[in-house]
Amino acid sequence: MSLSLPRLLRHDLRLSWRRTCAFLRVKSDLQGVLVIAAIVVVLHVVGWWFATSLTQWAQEGRMVQLTAMGVVIILPWLFSQGLTGATRALYSRGDLDLLFASPLPPSKILTSRAFAVALESFGAVGIFLLPIAVDAALQGQPAWLAAAPALAATALLTTGLAIAATLGLFALLGPKRTRSVGQVLATLVGAWFVVCAQIFNFLPTDWRAALSAQMDHPAPGGLFDPATPLWLPARAAAGEGLALALWSLLGLGVFVAAVALLGRAFARGALSAAGEAQLVQVERRDQKFRCDRAGALRRKEWRLLARDPYLVSQVLLQSLYTLPIALVIWKALGAGGIAVSVSPALVAVAAQISAALAFLAASSEEAGDFVATAPVSPRELLLRKLEAVAAPVALFLVLPLAGLVWADAFVGAVTIVFATLAAASTAALNFLKPLQNRRGDLIKTHAQNKLVGLVEHGLALCWAIAALLACLRQWEAALPVGAALVLLALNAPRKPRTAPQPV
């Protein structure tokens, strides 16, 4: 008799939990529970003020509108989590070979794995959302507790859709491209969460007023009419019994349909994904053999980067996250300050991209020991790696910087200086404090060493503020410059690393 679904589920949930513990960098289950409990307590405390605002707005009869805004943000976030989980389920070999070699039906394997993905998605979003809902309930509005079942239903729905989307991509693009496209898509959809979280604040005042008027007095059957089916998840999250029941049924229905109908496709996909590793990509390469040492080192870094679209998307998305900086400053300075408002954003982008590329060059060298046996001095290696990092950063920023110089020569020149300093400082930080990690774990590096992550963000912030103040011709620009230099000095190595050193 084959393994029952609950036991298989238990196995998958255990794997999920171990991944969570690894992410939290804890060694035992008990430590994991304690860390998560501490996070939940802290989030309850932090969320109290936010919950107070929510309950006040809800008393003004805006609860459904509030949950609707939440749904617009959370749906893509959960879908992104689902896409990441579905891609991992298809491609990470782990125990899949063992499971497919067993007499378990594919639909049972998919059900268990999909449920684990849904639960991980629920946990990732719920840990931030539910403390606020609980706080709001403690403040006298228990209807907010409906957010929990609504979120669970949404996690089931988005997981079902994400599995269907991933297998659809598989059928359309084949195993080779689906992995990259799926990961990039998940990141882009996830970025929507950041944009959504800010977009309303950045709309012009008259647009916001018009939108508010539409929401306060919606046209019957229109986009903002809460009675339409489009508002079902918002009404469910607001605690309307029928809406919650319907939304839960829909979530469960989509999930069950996905695992029931797509079990065989999942098995086929996972098996061909296993074969994908054998299908090595053939490239035309008729160029001459080139052996110059500096070029060889640079070309190696660029090739490795260019051939990993997921990494490229991760690096470039960091620049998307800095857009709100420009918008905030633009709003503060008024329409006349466009050039000045772009300057700190570009400086922050330079810092972030440079940091990411420096991490890839410095910390995730796949054959570090081999390179250390080459007759190349550590100084030359460092220099070539810095060159390899600098070129793509410069390439990415050259057009916006040129545009800025054209718009305002002084602001452009200041931005070039501070972007260069920002890029150099975050690159230096990554070379001074290398974190050993795999290239694919780029986004986990800050979780691995939170101090380095904080310093990196601190440097980006210091240089961005300094650029803004310098653009405004304020002498106070010297202060953040000093702060950045102090941060760098504090992180300078005091003695040679004790790790294996080249002789």
Added chain:
Amino acid sequence: MTDTPDALRLRNLQKSFGKKAVDGLDLTIRPGEFYALLGANGAGKTTTLRMVAGLLQPDAGEIFVDGIDARKNPIEAKRRIAWLPDEPLLYDKLTPLEYLEFVAGLWGMQAEEAGPRAENLLRRLNLWEQRNQRCEGFSRGMRQKTVLAGALIHAPRLLMLDEPLTGLDAGAARQVKDILQEQTRAGVAVVLTTHILEVAEKLADRIGIIADGKLIAEGDLAHLKSLGAAQAASLEEVFLDLTARGAAA
């Protein structure tokens, strides 16, 4: 008598990681010699090779590679060395040809020399058809062969291999053994660590047995047999006998 320097000369080499990993090791390997370094797990073989390759700083002692003091002039010493770790170090996203181009660049070779050598090595190791395929889908054996091609492209004078036959099928293992013997005929010194004692028995000119970081026996097979128990008939028996005596001492 010639003035040709030893391919590798270690004098009183020491390295400690809390406990002594290499303890006053003396070793001399001549050009064109095939030397097998045997020892139980943790005996100090890999630590020794890593110190020679420049990956670990010795606590004390001397390392001379082709007559060059590797501690004083590491770059010049590294020019003459190739090191193959037990786990093939490759870039998954590069093709074998790109990998060899990178290695040739690191060792400062001329393109006119490196290009034909790369082709020759890849053909010899049956990797020519896969020369433009990324290494990410390669089997362990193919990865091992690619790394071996990288080790040989810059014509080292001292080739150090840590368990080079692991993961290779019989045909590939035979190819690698043939190539190593060719290298020794061309004057390259080969130092090999292996747990497959039959390989050492058949290929090595001299065999060194290391235990607790010390060289406890060294010589050709006949000499080692004379050191072992009277009835010792194979290298395996000699090895087990000598290491057991080393442990008892």
